[in-house]
Amino acid sequence: MKRMHLVSAVVAVAVLAVGASAFAQDVTKYVRYEHDGATSYGVLEGETIHQLSGSVFESPERTGATVALADVTLLPPSEPKKVVAAGLNYRSHLGGAQPAEYPGLFDKHATSLIGHEAEITYYEDATNLHFEGEMVLIIGKVTRNVSVEDAPDHIFAVAPGNDISERVWQSNDLQWFRAKGADTFGPVGPVMARGVDYNDLLLQTRVNGQVMQSQRTRDLLFDSAYLVSYASRYVTLEPGDMIFTGTPGATSAMQPGDVVEIELENVGVLRNTIGPKGGRPTNEQ
Numbered sequence: 001m002k003r004m005h006l007v008s009a010v011v012a013v014a015v016l017a018v019g020a021s022a023f024a025q026d027v028t029k030y031v032r033y034e035h036d037g038a039t040s041y042g043v044l045e046g047e048t049i050h051q052l053s054g055s056v057f058e059s060p061e062r063t064g065a066t067v068a069l070a071d072v073t074l075l076p077p078s079e080p081k082k083v084v085a086a087g088l089n090y091r092s093h094l095g096g097a098q099p100a101e102y103p104g105l106f107d108k109h110a111t112s113l114i115g116h117e118a119e120i121t122y123y124e125d126a127t128n129l130h131f132e133g134e135m136v137l138i139i140g141k142v143t144r145n146v147s148v149e150d151a152p153d154h155i156f157a158v159a160p161g162n163d164i165s166e167r168v169w170q171s172n173d174l175q176w177f178r179a180k181g182a183d184t185f186g187p188v189g190p191v192m193a194r195g196v197d198y199n200d201l202l203l204q205t206r207v208n209g210q211v212m213q214s215q216r217t218r219d220l221l222f223d224s225a226y227l228v229s230y231a232s233r234y235v236t237l238e239p240g241d242m243i244f245t246g247t248p249g250a251t252s253a254m255q256p257g258d259v260v261e262i263e264l265e266n267v268g269v270l271r272n273t274i275g276p277k278g279g280r281p282t283n284e285q
Contacts, residue, residue, distance in 0.1 A: 027195040027266060030056055030157060032079070032115075033072040044069065044191055057140045057156055057239040076113040077159050077192035078138050078240035083108040084231050085134075085163055085180070089221050089246025103222045103230050108163070108244065109181040116190035116270055120164055121183060122256050124278040128167040129254050132247035133205030133213050133262040136161035137224055138192045143237035151225040154237070157192035158201075158224075160262040160270040163244050165251070183281035188242065193267040198224055202265040203248065207258055215248035 029044040030052075041056040042049035047069045052060040056078075087104040088094055114120070122129060140156025163180060164187070170179035198217060205213035222230070227243055237243075254260060254274050262270040 027193055029191040029193050029268070030077060031072075031189075031191050032056075032075045032077050033067075034075060035067050035072045039075065042067075055239070074116040074190045076115050076186075076188045077157075077190075078242065080110050080113075080139075080241040081238055082235065082241045083110050083113065083186060083244070084235070084237075084242070085244035086222065086227055086246040089227075090215060090219055090248035091221060092215060092219070092249045093247055099221050103227055105227075105231060106176055107181065108186050111183055112164075112181050112186035113242075114184050114187050114272070116187075116272070118187065118272060119184065119275040119279070119282070120162075120187065120260075120272050121185075121275050121279050121281040122277050123166075123182065126166050126169070129274065130165045130167055130251040131205055131207065131212065131254060131260050131262075132163035132165055132251055133203055134161045134163050134244045134247050135159075135198065135201065135203055135217050135224075135264055136188050137198075137228065137243040137245060139228070139237045139241040139243070140239055142239070143228060143232045146229055146232045148225050148229045151228040151232075154228055154232075155198070155224060156239070157194040158196060158198045158264065158267060159188050159192040160190075160203075160264040160267060161242075161244050162187040162205075162260060162262050162270060162272065163247060167253075186244075187262075187270055187272045189268075189270050191268045193264075196266045201267070202263075204261075204263045205247075206261040206263070207252075207254060209259075212252065213247065213249045217245070219248065220245060 031044050041052045049067050051063045051065040053063050054060045085108050136159045138157045143154040164185035166179045200218040256276045258274045
């Protein structure tokens, strides 16, 4: 949790009186959505989306137009050129192995991304499809060889994500090109939240309502700032790029029709359904 500065008795009483709701006002939830054939960014307040103009990463302005959340299709919250992911980044996911000396990073294809409530494809030749609930970092500015100390200034927001993994493909293939990068294997959303303490959020995965994973992001072996700094030594990160930070605990196989939810505390709940065996992906971007 963030360390509080000393304040006067009057201010301290006021803070205690309003409670957590005061801090919630500092959190901005951005969405990317499709409505009437047009794609826009907006700020979500309650059940209303306030449309934005200009770059969402550079002082966007409200247009004055609003739309009900129920009337839009939510898309992945940004349009990354690169999607980087960290493997084995919680001790609980190591299966007794020792942590690595440096992050194990890999690429997910940007075309793997789908939004909230979009269907995850169960390919005809897939047999062992697993969930991996994760916190996703959204980069807000060009990031090249940034220090750990400066990295937080480059993290625009965070979102719930699901690093869908086909374990047989993952074991058999030379690269994880299809095992983690196939179309629809990267659900992210429903929002990206700015202003949350992403270093200490509860991350939970539920399948058909049953909690399957539950851990706080403070338990990351390589924290968010380190991941951004490390990745930027070798790859230039750009506004909208995503970093999946890793999944905790154990994962297990999902079946067609299963509903998987990834909840990130103070951010939102990402919900997707596993499609029928042999289904074909649709482009939700």
